[in-house]
Amino acid sequence: MKTTISQVSKxxxxxxxxxxxxxxxxxxxxxxxxxxxxxxxxxxGIVVKADIGEDKxxxxxxLTQESSMYVTGTIVEDTRSPLGYEMQVTDFEIxxxxxxxxxxxxxxxxxxxxxxxxxxxxxxxQHGVMKIRNEIIRATYEFFNENGYVKIDPPxxxxxxxxxxxxxxxxxxxxxxxxxxxxxxxYMEAAAMAFGKVFSFGPTFRAEKSxxxxxxxxxxxxxxxxxxxDHEDSLEVQEQYVSHVVQSVLKNCxxxxxxxxxxxxxxxxxxxxxxxxSYDEAIQLVKEKxxxxxxxxxxFGAPHETAIAESYDKPVFITNYPAEIKAFYMKPDPARxxxxxxxxxxxxxxxxxxxxxxxxxxxxxLMKQRYEDHGxxxxxxxxxxxxxxxxxxxxxxxxxxxxxxxAWIAGVEHVRETIPFPRLxxxxxx
Amino acid sequence: MKTTISQVSKxxxxxxxxxxxxxxxxxxxxxxxxxxxxxxxxxxGIVVKADIGEDKxxxxxxLTQESSMYVTGTIVEDTRSPLGYEMQVTDFEIxxxxxxxxxxxxxxxxxxxxxxxxxxxxxxxQHGVMKIRNEIIRATYEFFNENGYVKIDPPxxxxxxxxxxxxxxxxxxxxxxxxxxxxxxxYMEAAAMAFGKVFSFGPTFRAEKSxxxxxxxxxxxxxxxxxxxDHEDSLEVQEQYVSHVVQSVLKNCxxxxxxxxxxxxxxxxxxxxxxxxSYDEAIQLVKEKxxxxxxxxxxFGAPHETAIAESYDKPVFITNYPAEIKAFYMKPDPARxxxxxxxxxxxxxxxxxxxxxxxxxxxxxLMKQRYEDHGxxxxxxxxxxxxxxxxxxxxxxxxxxxxxxxAWIAGVEHVRETIPFPRLxxxxxx
Ligand SMILES: [Mg+2]
Ligand SMILES: [Mg+2]
Numbered sequence: 001m002k003t004t005i006s007q008v009s010k011x012x013x014x015x016x017x018x019x020x021x022x023x024x025x026x027x028x029x030x031x032x033x034x035x036x037x038x039x040x041x042x043x044x045g046i047v048v049k050a051d052i053g054e055d056k057x058x059x060x061x062x063l064t065q066e067s068s069m070y071v072t073g074t075i076v077e078d079t080r081s082p083l084g085y086e087m088q089v090t091d092f093e094i095x096x097x098x099x100x101x102x103x104x105x106x107x108x109x110x111x112x113x114x115x116x117x118x119x120x121x122x123x124x125x126q127h128g129v130m131k132i133r134n135e136i137i138r139a140t141y142e143f144f145n146e147n148g149y150v151k152i153d154p155p156x157x158x159x160x161x162x163x164x165x166x167x168x169x170x171x172x173x174x175x176x177x178x179x180x181x182x183x184x185x186x187y188m189e190a191a192a193m194a195f196g197k198v199f200s201f202g203p204t205f206r207a208e209k210s211x212x213x214x215x216x217x218x219x220x221x222x223x224x225x226x227x228x229x230d231h232e233d234s235l236e237v238q239e240q241y242v243s244h245v246v247q248s249v250l251k252n253c254x255x256x257x258x259x260x261x262x263x264x265x266x267x268x269x270x271x272x273x274x275x276x277x278s279y280d281e282a283i284q285l286v287k288e289k290x291x292x293x294x295x296x297x298x299x300f301g302a303p304h305e306t307a308i309a310e311s312y313d314k315p316v317f318i319t320n321y322p323a324e325i326k327a328f329y330m331k332p333d334p335a336r337x338x339x340x341x342x343x344x345x346x347x348x349x350x351x352x353x354x355x356x357x358x359x360x361x362x363x364x365x366l367m368k369q370r371y372e373d374h375g376x377x378x379x380x381x382x383x384x385x386x387x388x389x390x391x392x393x394x395x396x397x398x399x400x401x402x403x404x405x406x407a408w409i410a411g412v413e414h415v416r417e418t419i420p421f422p423r424l425x426x427x428x429x430x
Numbered sequence: 431m432k433t434t435i436s437q438v439s440k441x442x443x444x445x446x447x448x449x450x451x452x453x454x455x456x457x458x459x460x461x462x463x464x465x466x467x468x469x470x471x472x473x474x475g476i477v478v479k480a481d482i483g484e485d486k487x488x489x490x491x492x493l494t495q496e497s498s499m500y501v502t503g504t505i506v507e508d509t510r511s512p513l514g515y516e517m518q519v520t521d522f523e524i525x526x527x528x529x530x531x532x533x534x535x536x537x538x539x540x541x542x543x544x545x546x547x548x549x550x551x552x553x554x555x556q557h558g559v560m561k562i563r564n565e566i567i568r569a570t571y572e573f574f575n576e577n578g579y580v581k582i583d584p585p586x587x588x589x590x591x592x593x594x595x596x597x598x599x600x601x602x603x604x605x606x607x608x609x610x611x612x613x614x615x616x617y618m619e620a621a622a623m624a625f626g627k628v629f630s631f632g633p634t635f636r637a638e639k640s641x642x643x644x645x646x647x648x649x650x651x652x653x654x655x656x657x658x659x660d661h662e663d664s665l666e667v668q669e670q671y672v673s674h675v676v677q678s679v680l681k682n683c684x685x686x687x688x689x690x691x692x693x694x695x696x697x698x699x700x701x702x703x704x705x706x707x708s709y710d711e712a713i714q715l716v717k718e719k720x721x722x723x724x725x726x727x728x729x730f731g732a733p734h735e736t737a738i739a740e741s742y743d744k745p746v747f748i749t750n751y752p753a754e755i756k757a758f759y760m761k762p763d764p765a766r767x768x769x770x771x772x773x774x775x776x777x778x779x780x781x782x783x784x785x786x787x788x789x790x791x792x793x794x795x796l797m798k799q800r801y802e803d804h805g806x807x808x809x810x811x812x813x814x815x816x817x818x819x820x821x822x823x824x825x826x827x828x829x830x831x832x833x834x835x836x837a838w839i840a841g842v843e844h845v846r847e848t849i850p851f852p853r854l855x856x857x858x859x860x
Contacts, residue, residue: 004578004626006578019657019658019823021623021821022821038626038657038658039580039622039623039624039625039626039627039657040578040625040626040627066820066821067821068821068822068823095821095822095823095824096792096821096822096823098819098820098821099819101820101821102820116813117813118617118620118813118814118816118817119620119816119820121620121621121624121625122623122624126624127624127625130580130582130624130625131580131625133581134580134581134582137581138571138575138581141568141571145568148434148436148470150469150560150561150564151563151564151567151568152560152564152850153633153650153849153850154850154851155648155850155851155853156586156633156635156648157599157635157647157648157853157858158858159858159859169587169601169602169603169608170601170602171599171600171601171610172599172600173599173637173647173853173858174637174639174855174856176858178599178858180601180610187548187850187851187860190548190549190551190860191551191850192469193451193469193552194469194551194552194556194557194560195469195470195551195557195560195561196434196468196469196470197469197470202632202633203583203586203632203633205586205587207603207604209604217587217603218585218586218587220583227449227468227469228449228468362526380859383546383547383548383859383860384548384860386548386549387548389528389529390496390528390531390532390549391451391452391496391497391498391525391526391528391531392498392525392526393449393498393525393526394525419583420582420583420584420585420617420621421584421585421617423585423587423603425604426604428587428588428589428603428606428608429589429810429813430617430620430813
């Protein structure tokens with residue numbers, strides 16, 4: 001019976017066949033241990049000379065790394081392996097012999113591995129990270145579908161961009177100028193007025209000359225937007241969503257978390273509600289921690305965020321930032337208009353900001369004022385003003401950066417390992 | 431209790447409050463009928479002067495289209511409406527009064543509606559189409575997750591493109607040249623070698639000066655790729671996937687299909703297996719149907735596809751096209767190398783091709799030959815060759831165009847209504 005490594009628990013003591021690659025091997029005079037991978041998982045195959053015969057045993061000993069084959073054998077328990085099973089190989093048929101596979105079990109430099117990303121993905125570590133990414137995506141759809149959100153795909157190509165124009169990728173759109181989206185949020189606001197609760201999941205682009213472990217040029221965002229919800233309602237959605245994602249990974253990615261050596265005790269604590277501190281309190285906190293490079297009115301840098309996160313074992317919301325350092329569409333706090341009804345969610349363990357969100361301005365006159373203040377002239381954003389003109393309602397939303405969230409949950413230091421084919425400064429290949 | 435229209439069946443004979451917009455209204459001297467929408471659905475609210483009082487009744491009669499409000503009332507059965515319920519309004523509070531909403535119940539021209547897409551999405555018809563799109567996306571994730579596929583996001587920005595260079599959007603990527611992806615397939619092949627079965631769902635771009643009802647500049651594709659699967663295995667995945675999607679929409683979008691006037695009898699027939707005819711037979715068939723503008727070796731145009739589809743009440747696979755008119759990576763039929771192991775899936779009712787797929791070349795020497803034939807020189811696609819160098823395996827995959835699939839299932843003539851914010855020739859706004 002043809003099956004996969006992910007299914008072997010259903011075939012205990014049965015003979016099965018899998019299509020697989022040789023990840024690694026070791027052998028003695030009488031036994032060869034094949035580390036097999038088939039994409040769904042990793043499993044050890046035991047080849048015993050006395051059982052399989054001399055010729056086949058020599059063939060097994062000569063197998064090269066990443067050669068592909070069909071392997072047949074009986075599934076038995078193996079309590080020492082994370083999988084819990086191994087295969088007693090009775091036969092194998094080589095499909096294709098790989099010669100001099102570039103990524104050997106020895107150490108390789110980062111640039112070499114990145115140049116071979118199409119092959120590096122086959123390693124146990126990269127496999128684990130991508131399976132966790134996959135589970136986060138799956139749990140995201142599950143959460144928003146089950147809570148009545150409609151998936152809306154905002155456009156990637158736009159005629160202009162309201163949020164800064166220096167970090168945009170430009171292209172000619174026939175006779176017009178177009179830019180790659182940095183956020184679908186404004187479109188998601190239009191969609192929330194039509195569908196109530198919506199979420200997006202798609203790529204966004206920032207032509208930023210940053211070379212930090214938290215920055216990608218092309219990254220994926222999840223952007224929910226909810227009509228008839230205020231800022232506090234939105235915080236509750238955020239903490240429930242993030243908790244759901246973390247708990248789903250814990251439940252469904254045990255083998256991968258173990259392969260990555262992730263401290264799952266840290267993840268088990270991630271349950272709603274999350275702590276909230278105001279921007280004012282956060283400024284106070286970093287000053288108390290000895291930072292003298294920040295004053296009220298400044299944005300936090302990565303070291304400040306890490307210092308704040310150290311005080312908590314869950315993600316922490318920093319709320320009510322000064323309006324000056326936040327986006328033009330955020331709603332001022334009625335009690336204190338110099339701050340806005342917003343929050344950034346800072347992940348634990350130094351992984352930094354994973355969510356930015358706010359209640360949006362719903363008053364037409366105030367939004368017109370903001371347009372003027374930010375030089376948003378011309379007709380390009382007339383449509384966005386009209387959302388405040390025709391049946392404006394209180395509404396809130398947020399954006400979660402997928403790759404930073406993967407980095408945190410998988411316990412991976414650099415975001416370049418959290419997306420299949422990373423785009424970085426000087427990195428457009430493969 | 432605050433809830434939504436989608437939840438009213440749980441609140442029969444209870445008093446609830448919803449946040450809503452006025453989609454339409456009519457009134458007599460004693461009763462006003464409010465057509466309410468809240469994004470989750472449409473519901474009639476009945477305002478009776480004798481119950482609510484003279485002042486409030488006059489306020490209800492004066493409500494303008496798309497004004498927003500909180501409406502309170504008791505849910506009662508209404509067997510005449512698709513929802514099955516209506517609200518006996520006991521109170522309402524206006525949030526924001528809309529003046530001169532541009533899209534009135536009268537007819538509007540297409541360009542006017544497209545200019546107001548951000549508002550047009552609120553209409554019952556556009557709402558229905560987007561909810562069906564959402565259900566197709568949900569069912570897509572469900573199908574591939576339940577069948578062990580890993581979601582892989584291929585890059586949008588690439589250093590070069592193997593499939594034609596004339597219809598590419600170009601951008602400067604710092605000092606380099608980059609192009610927007612027309613397909614993630616080559617990357618999905620690399621991913622299949624690492625994860626076995628993978629699928630993508632993301633935007634793709636074609637700078638094509640086509641202005642037909644089947645073309646968008648920016649459109650979303652689902653691209654599964656499977657290691658250890660041959661062409662016939664892939665056809666089985668395709669027919670099961672498409673059947674699952676159609677049956678999910680039938681089950682979960684009853685109200686929307688009815689609002690769109692969709693003939694659901696046509697959709698009920700969509701169950702695997704689907705018929706298969708060879709390219710040779712399809713050429714024969716269109717000739718028999720009177721077309722004299724096509725010969726063996728030509729690709730089918732939309733009229734030919736429609737004529738072929740007319741012979742079937744399910745989607746039909748056209749298999750084994752001439753290698754000459756198909757992509758360079760498709761595997762030749764060993765028994766007849768002038769045709770390739772591929773299929774296009776043609777939707778019924780004239781909606782055209784929704785899937786293209788094939789088995790891929792797995793032989794390194796043949797792929798090198800194809801590179802030479804197609805002038806794929808330089809290092810840009812070395813990585814793709816390496817997939818045939820290191821543990822090559824039989825593998826197959828396909829790409830489904832989301833918007834054409836939405837058009838077919840929703841019964842919408844033009845793909846411009848199947849994506850939230852369409853990008854067309856001369857259409858980059860809103
Ligand atoms: Mg921040
Ligand atoms: Mg075709």
